[in-house]
Structures are given as structure tokens and as C-alpha cells.
Amino acid sequence: MELLQEIFSLYAQRSDWFLELLASHMALALSAIAMSGTLGLLLGVLISELPRLAPPVMGVCNVLYTVPAISLLGILIPFTGIGDKTAVIALTIYGVMPMVRNTYVGLTSLDPDILEAARGMGSTRVQLLLRVKLPMAAGVILAGLRNTVVMTISVAGIASFVGAGGLGVAIYRGITIYNPAMTAAGSVLIALLAFLCDLALGALERYFKKRGSP
Amino acid sequence: MAEPIIRFEGVSKSFGEQVVLRDLSLDVAPGEFLTIIGRSGCGKTTALRLVNGLLSPDAGRVLVQGKDVAQTDPVALRRGIGYAIQSVGLFPHLTVEKNIAYVPSISGLEGWKGKERREKAEALLRRVGLEPELAGRYPRSLSGGQRQRVGIARALAAGPEILLMDEPFGAVDEITRGQLQDELLCLHQASGITVLFVTHDIGEALKLGTRTLVLEAGEVQQYAPPSEILSGPATPFVEELVCRSRQFQARA
Ligand SMILES: Nc1ncnc2c1ncn2[C@@H]1O[C@H](COP(=O)(O)OP(=O)(O)O)[C@@H](O)[C@H]1O
Ligand SMILES: [Mg+2]
Numbered sequence: 001m002e003l004l005q006e007i008f009s010l011y012a013q014r015s016d017w018f019l020e021l022l023a024s025h026m027a028l029a030l031s032a033i034a035m036s037g038t039l040g041l042l043l044g045v046l047i048s049e050l051p052r053l054a055p056p057v058m059g060v061c062n063v064l065y066t067v068p069a070i071s072l073l074g075i076l077i078p079f080t081g082i083g084d085k086t087a088v089i090a091l092t093i094y095g096v097m098p099m100v101r102n103t104y105v106g107l108t109s110l111d112p113d114i115l116e117a118a119r120g121m122g123s124t125r126v127q128l129l130l131r132v133k134l135p136m137a138a139g140v141i142l143a144g145l146r147n148t149v150v151m152t153i154s155v156a157g158i159a160s161f162v163g164a165g166g167l168g169v170a171i172y173r174g175i176t177i178y179n180p181a182m183t184a185a186g187s188v189l190i191a192l193l194a195f196l197c198d199l200a201l202g203a204l205e206r207y208f209k210k211r212g213s214p
Numbered sequence: 215m216a217e218p219i220i221r222f223e224g225v226s227k228s229f230g231e232q233v234v235l236r237d238l239s240l241d242v243a244p245g246e247f248l249t250i251i252g253r254s255g256c257g258k259t260t261a262l263r264l265v266n267g268l269l270s271p272d273a274g275r276v277l278v279q280g281k282d283v284a285q286t287d288p289v290a291l292r293r294g295i296g297y298a299i300q301s302v303g304l305f306p307h308l309t310v311e312k313n314i315a316y317v318p319s320i321s322g323l324e325g326w327k328g329k330e331r332r333e334k335a336e337a338l339l340r341r342v343g344l345e346p347e348l349a350g351r352y353p354r355s356l357s358g359g360q361r362q363r364v365g366i367a368r369a370l371a372a373g374p375e376i377l378l379m380d381e382p383f384g385a386v387d388e389i390t391r392g393q394l395q396d397e398l399l400c401l402h403q404a405s406g407i408t409v410l411f412v413t414h415d416i417g418e419a420l421k422l423g424t425r426t427l428v429l430e431a432g433e434v435q436q437y438a439p440p441s442e443i444l445s446g447p448a449t450p451f452v453e454e455l456v457c458r459s460r461q462f463q464a465r466a
Contacts, residue, residue, distance in 0.1 A: 117303030118316075120266055120378075121368075122292030127320050135307045214306045214354055 006181035007188060018170070022189055025166035028084060029156045032091030033149055039092065040099020040148070041141070045129070047100070048107035057100065065097040069155045073162045087159035087166075094155060095148040102144025106137030111214070139209030146201035153194040157187070217280065219244040219376065219408050220265060224274035227260055234260050236432040237274070242425075244375070247402050247409045249423030249440075251416055251455070256429045258412040262378045265410065266292045278376070293321045296369030296377040296407075300384045302361045304353040310364050311335040311349040317372040338367040343397050359390035366398070370407075379411045383418070395422060416459045420444065428452050 011018055043061075047054040067075075072090045080086045110133060118132045134141075160168030167186040174183030218241035227235040234257040242248050250258050263269040264276045267288040276283045283291065304313050312319075314335045318326040326334065336346035342363040353361060362382060369377055383391045399422060402409055413419050419426050420440040428435040428443065428451070436448040447453040 111301075111303070113299060113301035114303040114305065116268075117297065117299055117365075118305075120263075120268055120292055120297035120299070121317050121320075122289045122294075123320055124289055131316075131320065132305060136305070138307075211307050211352075214304075 003181060003184060007185045010181055010185045018167075018185065018189065021165065021167045021169055021186070022193070025153075025156055025168075025190070026193070028087060028159060028164060028166045029091070029149075029153045032088045032095060032152050032156070033145075035088070035092040036095030036148055036152070037099055037145055040096045040144070041103050043096070044100045044103020044107065044141075045134075048104050048133075049125075049129070051108075054104060058104070061097040061100050064093055069094060070158055070161065073158070077162060082163035084159075084164045086162045087156065087164035090162075091152050091156055091159070095152045098144045098147035098151070099141075100144075102147070103137070103141050106140030106144075107133050109140075110136050136212040139205055139212050142201060142205040142208055146198060146205060149197050149201060150194045153197060154190055157190050216243050218242055218277075219246075219279055220410070221277040222261075222264075222274065223277065225264065225271045225276060226273040227257070227264065227269065227271050234432050235264075235271075238432075238434065239274075240427065240434070240437065242408060242410070244408055245406045247411065247422060247424045248427060249419040249425070250410065250412045250427045250429060251414065251419040252429035254414055257432050258414075258429060259380055261429070262380055262410060262412055265376070265378060266295050266297060268292075293317055293372060294374055294376070296372075296374040298362075298365045298369040298377070298379045298382045300381040302365040302382075304361055304364060304368070306353055308352075309349065310339070310351050310353065310356070313353065313364060314338055314349075314368045314371050316368060321372060323372065334371070335367075338371060339364075341370070341401065342367045343393070359386050359394065362386055362390075362394060363397075366401075370401075375408060377407050377409045379409065381412055381414065384413075391418075398422065416455050420456075420459065428455065 043057060047057045064072075069090065072093065073086065076086045076090055080089055114132065114136070115128070118128050123132065156166050157168045157171055159166050160172040167190050170186030171183045174180060174186065220240075220242040222238045222240040225235055225238045226233070238261070250261060252258055260269060264271055265278060265283070267283045267286070270284055278286070278291065278295070305316070308316070311332060315326050315331050332349060335349050339346050339348055344360060344363050344367070348356070348360065348364070353364070356364065362385075365382065369379075383394050386394065395418065398409075401407075411419075411422055413422075420443065423440050425438065426440050426443055427437045430451050436443055436452045438448075443452060444456055447456050
């Protein structure tokens with residue numbers, strides 16, 4: 001309880017600072033999500049259209065996914081220096097996997113009868129993809145995006161270790177000046193942000209899943 | 215016989231070691247209602263999919279309106295041929311109206327936007343015996359019989375001269391099937407469209423067909439009007455098939 005009180009008084013005293021950190025955290029996460037979302041979607045589409053590429057691409061994504069976030073950041077420093085750029089690159093690499101996997105699974109597990117009808121009626125390959133496959137797989141793809149979003153928001157909390165902004169700054173400072181309330185204050189905001197995004201995307205996902213199923 | 219609209223010339227098709235169609239030759243006249251009957255796995259679906267180029271023959275040729283399917287742009291060919299399958303395959307994310315307008319829409323046909331599209335979809339719904347109010351609904355809210363009808367409306371939307379139907383009434387109840395059959399007969403008589411209709415129900419084959427093709431083990435057993443099939447079965451296989459169904463009325 002005492003900790004909770006301390007957290008709230010911190011928010012009250014330093015509201016500008018926390019808002020600033022929250023904004024930069026969202027900016028950081030959003031840039032990474034935009035990149036991993038786009039890249040993951042394109043890769044997922046590519047390997048569903050060219051199944052021969054699926055095992056190697058999925059393999060690489062899986063391996064990258066198992067590298068701990070903190071080591072990925074460390075590995076990148078010699079190449080991209082410190083700061084937001086390195087953080088965004090690491091978060092992008094990290095967030096690609098769920099998107100690729102869900103896009104691939106979504107596009108390759110569609111009802112074959114519907115695809116047969118669509119082909120038999122004279123859809124081109126692009127029309128089949130854009131008008132039939134992607135809309136039908138939208139729910140599963142959104143589930144992947146949701147995964148990526150939540151993970152990116154929470155992993156972005158350690159981006160301050162490479163000198164990037166975001167709520168990780170509060171966490172890191174709390175640790176170095178031994179102020180647990182400050183660390184907790186940053187963490188709570190991250191958790192809250194992730195939770196809200198999860199709720200919103202969950203609702204969207206349910207809508208599209210319902211829409212895409214017979 | 216008039217210039218055939220569909221012609222199989224010595225067509226053979228195998229999947230791996232398994233020979234599915236063996237040297238099949240067949241002429242279908244325009245306006246014909248051809249029913250194709252045979253037991254499950256005898257190659258009926260394969261024969262249909264050769265017509266719209268979803269499969270290509272290992273030997274021989276399939277001609278549609280005088281042109282070799284292998285030499286034709288498959289996308290353009292398929293847009294001119296209606297295709298209705300047993301599972302229907304309606305698009306779950308599209309309304310009935312948009313499902314019906316799918317072929318005109320992907321073909322970029324004029325007059326299939328906004329109000330015009332709604333009116334044309336409603337007219338097609340009436341043609342297949344459905345309430346026009348269904349246009350705004352989604353397929354998941356329809357009954358099995360309604361879905362079949364929407365599937366037929368969708369197959370007819372772009373005004374094809376050929377309609378391929380693969381066991382379209384296989385999954386609906388007996389009473390609905392009877393109604394659908396009667397409606398399809400009316401539709402055929404009114405439009406003069408050429409229909410290739412696959413079924414494994416001999417009663418249905420004889421009731422609907424102006425000609426019936428009996429397939430067994432990839433070979434033609436008999437290709438004749440239903441009345442001839444009933445009165446003069448060409449092989450023991452056909453004999454046995456019709457034996458069980460003498461009570462059915464032949465159409466021609
Ligand atoms: N794409 C395919 N690959 C391998 N075998 C197939 C394929 N399509 C059909 N077959 C086989 O060919 C045979 C005939 O199939 P089909 O034409 O669908 O029969 P029918 O429609 O008369 O029941 C079946 O034994 C089926 O397993
Ligand atoms: Mg079949």
C-alpha cells in the first residue's frame with residue numbers, strides 16, 4: 001500500500017516527465033510495430049504464396065525470436081550505435097515472428113472449397129489474395145498483430161539500456177538511484193498501456209474472426 | 215447435332231499411378247442439360263474441372279466453344295463459365311449481394327455498382343426462388359437450401375453460356391432438393407444455358423438431364439437421353455444402376 005501511495009505521489013509530482021516518457025514510449029513502440037507489422041505481413045504473404053520458402057523463413061524468425069531481447073540490443077550496438085534507432089531495430093526484429101507466423105497460418109488454413117470456388121470463377125492470383133484470402137484470414141492475422149503489439153510495448157521497457165527513451169528511462173533511473181517506487185511507476189504505465197492495447201485489438205480480432213468464418 | 219459447345223477429344227487424366235479418365239470423347243450440344251452420373255471417385259469432378267481449366271488433360275484436348283482450353287487464358291475462360299459446387303463456397307466476409315456480384319466485380323463489368331448492383335442481385339435472387347431481402351445478409355445466417363440457391367445465383371450473375379454444377383444438391387434435405395431440381399429445370403428451359411451437372415443420384419440424373427453420361431472406372435458406359443438409358447441400358451453396370459430406379463420419370 002505504501003508503495004502504491006508513493007507511485008501515485010510520483011505521478012502527481014512529476015506528471016510532465018511521465019507523460020513525456022509515455023509519449024516517447026508509444027512513439028518507439030509504434031515505429032517498431034509499423035515496421036514489424038508491415039514486414040511480417042509481407043513475409044507471411046510471400047511464404048504462403050511460395051511454400052518452398054516457408055521453412056527457411058520461419059526457421060530464421062524462430063531463431064531470432066529466441067534471442068533474449070537484451071542480448072539483441074547488445075549485439076546491435078556495434079552496428080547501429082546507441083539510441084532510439086537501435087531500439088527500434090531490435091524491437092522490429094523481435095516483433096516480426098508472431099506476424100509472419102499468424103499471417104502464414106491464417107492464409108494457409110482457409111477452407112479449400114471456398115478457394116476452389118474463387119479460382120473456378122476466374123479470380124486472378126492477386127484477386128484471390130486481396131479479395132478472398134486476406135479478408136478471411138484477417139482475424140488470425142490480427143491475433144498475430146495483437147501479440148506483436150503487446151510484446152513490443154513491454155520489451156520497449158528495456159530500450160533505455162541502449163540509451164533510448166520511453167518508460168524504461170524511469171525504470172532504469174529507479175534502479176540506479178535505488179528508488180523502487182519510480183521503477184514500479186514506469187512498469188505500471190507499461191503494463192497499463194499493453195493491457196489497453198490488448199483489449200482493443202482483442203475486440204477487433206473477435207469482430208474479424210466472426211466475419212471471416214462461415 | 216449443332217456445333218458442340220463442349221467437346222472432349224480422347225481425354226485421359228491420371229493422378230500419379232491412378233488413371234481417373236481413360237480416352238474420354240464426348241460432344242455436348244448448346245442448350246443441353248448433361249447429367250454425369252457414376253459412383254464416388256469415378257472421375258466426375260475431374261471431368262468438370264477439365265472444362266474450366268482447373269485441371270489439364272494428360273492426353274487429348276478439351277474444347278470449349280471451339281477453342282482448346284489449354285490454349286485459352288484460364289481466367290477469362292472461367293469468368294464465362296458458371297461454377298457451383300456442393301459445399302457452395304460462399305465468401306463468409308461478403309454479403310449475399312456482394313457474393314452474387316463477385317464475378318462481375320472481378321471482371322470489372324459495367325453496371326455492377328451501388329444501386330444497380332443491388333437491383334441486379336435482387337433480380338437474381340428472385341430467379342433462384344429467394345426473397346430479395348436476403349441481399350444484405352451474410353451467408354452464415356442462411357439455411358443450407360438458401361446457400362445453394364445463392365451459389366447458383368452467383369454462378370449465373372455474369373450471364374454465362376455454360377454452367378458447371380458439381381453435386382450442388384448433395385447436402386440439402388430431400389424436400390428442398392426436389393424444389394431446387396424443379397427450379398433448375400425451369401431456369402434451364404427459360405435461359406437455354408448449357409448445363410453440366412454431376413450427381414451420384416440416378417433419379418436426379420434421369421429427372422434433370424436431356425442427356426445422361428454414365429461413367430464407371432474412367433470410361434463411358436453410356437451417353438444417351440434418359441429415356442434410352444432406361445429402355446436400353448448399354449452395359450450390365452447401367453442395367454444395375456437403372457434397375458433400382460425404374461420408378462423415376464425420365465425427362466427426355
Ligand atoms: N488433385 C488430386 N490429386 C490426387 N488425386 C486426385 C485429385 N483429384 C482427384 N483425385 C482422385 O481421382 C479420383 C477421382 O476423383 P473425382 O473426379 O473427384 O471423383 P468423383 O467426383 O467422381 O467422386 C479419386 O480417386 C480421387 O481421389
Ligand atoms: Mg466429386
